[in-house]
Amino acid sequence: MLRKEHSSATQGTRRDTPARRMPAEEGVWVFIFGDLLVFGLFFLTYMYYRGENVALYVTSQGTLNEIFGFTNTLLLLSSSLLVALGVHAARIGQRGAAAALLAGAFACGAAFGVIKVIEYGQKFAAGITVLTNDFFMFYFMLTGIHFAHLTIGLGVLAFLFVTVRKPALSPGDLQAIEGGAAFWHLVDLLWVVLFALLYLMR
Amino acid sequence: MNSKTGQLICIWSGPVGLAIFGIGLWPLAHFLPPLMPSASADAIAAIYSADTLGIRLGAMLMMLGVSMLAPMFGAITVMLKRIEGENAPYAATQLLSAAIVLTPLMLGALIFTVAAFRPERAPEATQMLNDLGWITLVTPGAPFFVQAMAIGLAILGDKGAAPVMPRWSGYLTLWLAVLALPGALAILFKTGPFAWNGLLAFWLPFGLFSGWGFMMAFLMTNAVKRYKA
Amino acid sequence: MIALFRSRLTAIWLVLVAATCLSWGVAQGFATAANLHLITAGAMVIAFVKARLILLDFMELRRAPLPLRVFAEVWAVLVCAAILVMYFRSAG
Numbered sequence: 001m002l003r004k005e006h007s008s009a010t011q012g013t014r015r016d017t018p019a020r021r022m023p024a025e026e027g028v029w030v031f032i033f034g035d036l037l038v039f040g041l042f043f044l045t046y047m048y049y050r051g052e053n054v055a056l057y058v059t060s061q062g063t064l065n066e067i068f069g070f071t072n073t074l075l076l077l078s079s080s081l082l083v084a085l086g087v088h089a090a091r092i093g094q095r096g097a098a099a100a101l102l103a104g105a106f107a108c109g110a111a112f113g114v115i116k117v118i119e120y121g122q123k124f125a126a127g128i129t130v131l132t133n134d135f136f137m138f139y140f141m142l143t144g145i146h147f148a149h150l151t152i153g154l155g156v157l158a159f160l161f162v163t164v165r166k167p168a169l170s171p172g173d174l175q176a177i178e179g180g181a182a183f184w185h186l187v188d189l190l191w192v193v194l195f196a197l198l199y200l201m202r
Numbered sequence: 203m204n205s206k207t208g209q210l211i212c213i214w215s216g217p218v219g220l221a222i223f224g225i226g227l228w229p230l231a232h233f234l235p236p237l238m239p240s241a242s243a244d245a246i247a248a249i250y251s252a253d254t255l256g257i258r259l260g261a262m263l264m265m266l267g268v269s270m271l272a273p274m275f276g277a278i279t280v281m282l283k284r285i286e287g288e289n290a291p292y293a294a295t296q297l298l299s300a301a302i303v304l305t306p307l308m309l310g311a312l313i314f315t316v317a318a319f320r321p322e323r324a325p326e327a328t329q330m331l332n333d334l335g336w337i338t339l340v341t342p343g344a345p346f347f348v349q350a351m352a353i354g355l356a357i358l359g360d361k362g363a364a365p366v367m368p369r370w371s372g373y374l375t376l377w378l379a380v381l382a383l384p385g386a387l388a389i390l391f392k393t394g395p396f397a398w399n400g401l402l403a404f405w406l407p408f409g410l411f412s413g414w415g416f417m418m419a420f421l422m423t424n425a426v427k428r429y430k431a
Numbered sequence: 432m433i434a435l436f437r438s439r440l441t442a443i444w445l446v447l448v449a450a451t452c453l454s455w456g457v458a459q460g461f462a463t464a465a466n467l468h469l470i471t472a473g474a475m476v477i478a479f480v481k482a483r484l485i486l487l488d489f490m491e492l493r494r495a496p497l498p499l500r501v502f503a504e505v506w507a508v509l510v511c512a513a514i515l516v517m518y519f520r521s522a523g
Binding site: 020021022023029032033036037040043044047048050051052054066070073074077078080081083084085088089094097100101178181182185186188189192193195196197200201202 | 432435436438440441443444447448451454455458459462467470471474475477478479481482485486488489490491492494495496497499502503506509510513514517518520521522
């Protein structure tokens with residue numbers, strides 16, 4: 001992070017800090033904060049219904065595959081790191097590295113998807129579906145809606161990959177990259193909460 | 203009457219339509235909160251018996267309200283054409299998907315009318331019509347998803363020097379598009395937040411859609427006023 | 432490319448991974464009937480601390496215009512608090 005040069009002309013009483021800047025385009029945050037609000041509502045709705053039948057939720061939750069959940073969390077956290085580094089690389093002109101990092105992030109996201117499908121498959125094979133009980137209704141709905149976000153996110157990452165390989169990146173391009181990256185981090189963030197809510201809460 | 207006046211009339215027909223729909227839904231038909239999907243046939247039949255006039259009048263107003271959304275969607279189409287210029291696929295998509303949005307809203311209300319038309323029917327028959335009405339009204343989220351995506355993408359694709367609509371409204375509309383989809387899940391549940399009377403399948407989408415309608419009316423009014431022909 | 436990884440972001444990632452391992456590991460290994468509530472509450476708080484780090488450092492809200500940052504921080508605190516309140520109310 002660049003620090004402003006401390007010029008001797010200023011009287012140095014004010015600490016120099018990097019200026020505040022808006023990551024991505026303003027409007028993207030309408031979308032992201034909107035999603036945070038709605039998911040917040042989802043989380044609280046889940047807690048409300050859970051409170052009506054704690055025993056059911058605890059026993060059902062016991063059948064979840066925590067190793068999958070844990071692995072998926074690590075995958076998304078890693079993919080977010082790669083995306084964040086990719087954005088940074090794009091900013092300093094290392095477009096090749098940026099592309100590689102974004103591809104890595106995509107791979108992590110895709111791996112998450114594969115594990116999710118396997119996890120759902122295991123449940124279906126055991127006869128458990130969205131209609132089985134209230135816990136599983138929420139489990140499938142919450143992780144399913146998240147999965148839809150992840151799928152869209154993979155599309156966004158692909159778009160970022162293509163963008164970053166352009167011969168030159170305009171400020172508009174960089175903004176778009178930041179916006180897409182922010183959406184991917186949202187996908188990661190939501191999963192972090194879902195993991196604790198669905199898999200870890202006893 | 204110049205085009206600006208025409209556009210403003212069309213735009214504001216939308217919020218008026220929403221209000222009329224609301225009056226039909228609630229003070230008249232007493233359908234807020236929505237009837238419970240888990241209710242027994244006898245309970246449903248009793249409601250239609252007791253409230254047969256209110257439901258029929260309410261459904262009539264609902265249909266009027268829905269019809270008055272059409273001019274606003276027309277005005278949105280014109281606005282999108284303004285943004286896109288000669289080749290306007292988003293405008294065309296918006297127009298077509300708007301029609302598909304309005305149709306089940308009309309049909310749902312119509313079916314409520316039929317259910318209330320002969321309250322002395324066998325309770326199972328009334329319950330089936332009630333199911334049909336609510337499922338038709340609440341579950342088709344995909345048409346609005348498409349419509350909102352078209353509007354959102356068009357707004358964000360505005361390459362003009364002075365964007366017709368603020369960019370944040372494009373993002374907001376895209377976000378709303380995604381929220382239209384969970385309504386379809388009401389076909390799976392008779393209780394809980396995803397049932398047709400649930401927080402996430404009914405209140406959230408319908409509430410947000412109404413809010414969005416009012417917001418778009420204000421934004422488009424500004425856009426029309428700023429327009430130099 | 433390796434030089435890119437020598438960044439504050441990688442340090443943040445390490446913290447996130449460690450926090451994940453911590454919350455899961457404790458839930459796995461140390462959960463008894465007595466401390467279940469404490470462990471769950473801890474896991475929840477850790478989850479939102481992680482979420483906050485993602486918001487502030489990966490999504491760069493730390494240096495963003497204040498209204499954005501405030502919204503994100505308030506969201507994290509309120510939702511976490513609400514979840515914990517509802518959890519403990521039903522924990523009996």
